[in-house]
Amino acid sequence: MIDGHEGHLYFMTDPICSWCWGTLPHIFQLREVYAERLSFSLKCAGLQVGSRKPLSEAHRQQLIELWQEVAETTGQRFAFELPTDADFVYHSELACRAIQIARRELSEEPWQIFHQLQHAFYVDCENVGAAETLYRLVGSDLNLSATDFEAQLHSDAIIHATRDEFTWCEERGIQALPTVFLDLGKGPKLVTGGFATADMLMQEIQARLTTH
Numbered sequence: 001m002i003d004g005h006e007g008h009l010y011f012m013t014d015p016i017c018s019w020c021w022g023t024l025p026h027i028f029q030l031r032e033v034y035a036e037r038l039s040f041s042l043k044c045a046g047l048q049v050g051s052r053k054p055l056s057e058a059h060r061q062q063l064i065e066l067w068q069e070v071a072e073t074t075g076q077r078f079a080f081e082l083p084t085d086a087d088f089v090y091h092s093e094l095a096c097r098a099i100q101i102a103r104r105e106l107s108e109e110p111w112q113i114f115h116q117l118q119h120a121f122y123v124d125c126e127n128v129g130a131a132e133t134l135y136r137l138v139g140s141d142l143n144l145s146a147t148d149f150e151a152q153l154h155s156d157a158i159i160h161a162t163r164d165e166f167t168w169c170e171e172r173g174i175q176a177l178p179t180v181f182l183d184l185g186k187g188p189k190l191v192t193g194g195f196a197t198a199d200m201l202m203q204e205i206q207a208r209l210t211t212h
Contacts, residue, residue, distance in 0.1 A: 005039045006209060007184040009191075012169050013177060014047035015095035015117045015128055018067050019195050020178040022074030024115060026198040027180075031111070033202060037209065038182075042109055044096040046166035047177055052089050055082070059090075067122070074195060076122075083127035094153065095128045097162045098138045101152050105142045113138055184212040 011027050013020040031040050055063075060082055067078045082088065095117055102110035116137050120126040127133050131150050139149030152158050172181060172188060180196065181188035182205060191204050 003039050006037045007182055007212075008039045008041065008188075009034070009205070010041050010043055010181040010183070010188055012043045012045045012172070012174055012179040012181070013114075014045055014092050015099070015114065016090070016092045016121055017047045017177045018063075018070045018078075018122065019074075019176075021078075021118045021122050022070045022076040023178045023195050024118060025076070026196065026201065027178075028111070028115075029198040030201055030205070033198075034205070038205075040109065040111075042099075042111065042114055043169050044092075044099055044162070044165055045169035045174065045177055045179075046092065046096060046163075048090055048092045049096075049166065050091075052091055054088070055090050063090075070195075078122050079125050081125045083121075083125050085127045085130065087130070088127045089129055091129050093162065094131065094134060096165070097153050097158050098128075098134045100158050100161045100165070101144075101149065102138055102142060104158075105144070113141065116141075182208060184208060 009030070013024075027040075063082065064080050067080055070076065071078045098117070099110055099114060102113045117128050120133070120137055121128045126137070128137070131153055132146075134153065135146050135149045139146065142149070144152070172179075174193065176193040178195070179193045180191040180201060182191050183189070192201065
């Protein structure tokens with residue numbers, strides 16, 4: 001037993017991972033089906049935390065084409081546009097920090113806030129790398145003042161927690177996002193890497209719950 005459950009499922013993801021956005025409804029379905037048997041965590045892996053240069057037009061077009069593929073495969077909604085802010089950079093660390101703040105303030109996994117961030121980016125074309133956008137989407141929901149939220153966003157504690165989570169995911173040896181791991185008491189074991197439907201995941205999870 002883990003925290004009163006038979007096991008613990010980890011969803012390794014990122015706020016600006018398109019395949020993660022396509023998979024998220026299936027993870028929500030799993031949370032409903034296995035609510036009494038599994039506990040669930042989301043882990044931000046830091047998909048885009050390197051370059052802080054603006055995207056080239058070629059890179060923008062590549063992303064749109066990728067999102068079209070994700071939409072066709074998963075049925076998830078996309079606007080097929082990127083934020084038009086002059087300072088927009090395709091970088092996810094600030095959004096991942098906002099998830100850390102939400103987790104601390106709520107004392108639980110911020111699933112709905114994570115959904116809000118992904119919806120804002122992929123459907124509403126919002127810049128989730130901007131502090132003011134993150135405050136509106138996350139901080140205000142947590143009843144934090146804009147000053148308090150921004151202070152936390154740039155605090156050593158939140159930066160370290162965010163990067164420690166990136167490292168935790170890297171140490172699991174993940175090859176793609178999203179990735180699902182299941183811990184039945186002997187450490188996290190890979191379930192699937194990349195897009196998977198709820199049916200696919202349930203088949204594998206059920207088999208492991210039956211035999212462990």
